[in-house]
Amino acid sequence: MAAVRIVDIKGLYLPGFPDGSAPPGTTRAAGYSPGYTSLDNQGRVYINRDLDGRWARNTQLIEITAEVTSPDGELPAGARIRWSARDPDDPFNERPEVHPDWAPTLDENDHDAAGAYVAPAEDDNEGTPDRSASWEEVDGYPVSDATETSASTAIAGMRSTIRRHVTDIAGDNLIVRAELEAEGLAEAAADETGVMTMWRRLDVEYIRMESAPPLPLDQVPRHFDPVFTQLDFSEERVIQDRQHLAPDASTLGAHASRFVSEAFSHAGEPGWFCLIAALEPHPVPEVQGAPLFTGVVTILDGGQGERRREYVEIPGHHPEASHVTFRWNGEQIGFSVAMAAVLSDPPRTQLWIEPHDIQSRFTAGDGSLAHAYRDRLFFFPRARRRGAAWEPPGYGIPARVEVVVRGPGAAYAAGMSPTIDVGAARYFAGRTILFTHHRAWWDAAREQPRRGYEQRTLHTIVHELTHAFGMPHKCGYFDYRAPRQTTCCMNYRSHWMIDVDQQLIPGTQGLVGNDLCGRHVKETRRVRLESNKGLRWR
Helix, strand or coil: CCEEEEEEEEEEEEEEECCCCCCCCCCHHHHHCCCCCCCCEEEEECCEEEECCCCCCCEEEEEEEEEEEECCCCCCCCCCCEEEEEEECCHHHHHCCCCCCCHHCCCCCHHHCCCCCCCCCCCCCCCEECCCCEEECCEECEEEECCCCCCECEEEECEEEEEEECCCCCCCCEEEEHHHCCCCCCCCCCCCCCCEEEEEEEEEEEECCCCCCCCHHHCCCHHHHHHHHHEEEECCEECCCCCECCCCCCHHHHHHHHHHHHHHHCCCCCCCEEEEECCCCCCCCCCCEEEEEEEEECCEECHHHHCEEEEEEEECCCCCCCEEEECCCCEEEEEEEEEHHHHHHEEEEEEEEEEEEECCCCCCCCHHHHCCCCCCEEEEECCCCEEEEEEEECCCCCEEEEEECCCCCCCCEEEECCCEEECCEEEEECCEEECCCHHHHHHECCCEECCHHHHHHHHHHHHHHCCCCCCCCCCCCCCCCCCCEEEECCCCCCCCCECEEEEEEECCCCCCCCCCCCHHHHHHHHHHHCHHHCCCCC
């Protein structure tokens, strides 16, 4: 009996296999293994890469070779290979670690209109091929009778080869089948690949100041596996210490941006992010802000439409007031002061509350902050505002409540993602900084990291690298995992999360983990990084 066997796939990468094409000092998480056909369903095809793994905008393809064997050593005249491709189900939402509440977000095709799970469903790819038609002829193997799903190629020397152009969204997948077509041939064994999945491959330049403890880079990539993104960290490059990047918080953004521009040697090179282990952002007070007032106040509001806010009044002149903590019924929530207005007769200070913002309806975009933060919810002590719409209960804090008001204190950034301005728009740009001497992680007296440093910094590393995809923070959701224990790493520890009605869930602060929520997973897959002007990928 004649048989067809797929013997090689260029452009397909095996996880854990060494990549001989990687630059010296770079460890790549997957490599080309001759003869590998993804029968383990783990094979990766890289978006925006050519067959040799080099960056190529809007290019993603594989080159498949099949070999034919026959008991007679020859084939009937006119024999050809019939290639076909199909889109299998994305099995991620069926994994036991995925919480069922997130399954419809991750793969709506497997669910009915009400969100109830039905069964695995094929044809759920979302991207588009880099060219039409999707089949491309290879010299020596003419193509005929091509459609979007199948094509026929000639056989030469008992072999045949064809190229298949694939889709451009991470997590899309395909299976390719090869069959022998020959007139008068009674039977022939066919062959097919395993599931081949679209992945991004990104290089991350790792830069560390001399006195910064090393970052737990070995733990980072697995948190990006759900978004089908392979992060390959370069060998660390050590640079001179700068204890502070800026003189104060107000100038940190500008100073940090200049610092990264000077340090990031691969800036503008396609496929590169950077991660810098720095020391401290700016000088900070040694202690928590001094208490200015403790007592019972009334929560009031003022302004109209999108300018409407809540405020409290405290006696005395306190223009330095920086933070208000509300305490009620065993709960405690803090807010920053957006504006302190000093009034006379009697002397008092109005403290206008900076609300907690949540971006719960974000979508994959162009990397601009305008897109990431286009749809926002603002939660005040007693109300929620979306646009000009104002409605209770917010945090449900009583109108008369105990507060503690403090001046400027020791709270400061643990990490940041300096942006880039292109024209009038501001973009995330794949540039991330972690401040390793943050007092939550660094014991200044002993000049060493505190216990648990690796796990505690991991959250911030994943958080900042997710910004590199243009994703907003503070989604308000639990992470994608079951059982439900921790919240998405893009949240702030001080905030409550939201329910299906976009209302706050009491007692959900302080649960931030190291993984993304289902929405961040899905939308990060959909991002087309090549469209982000801030990355300046030439």
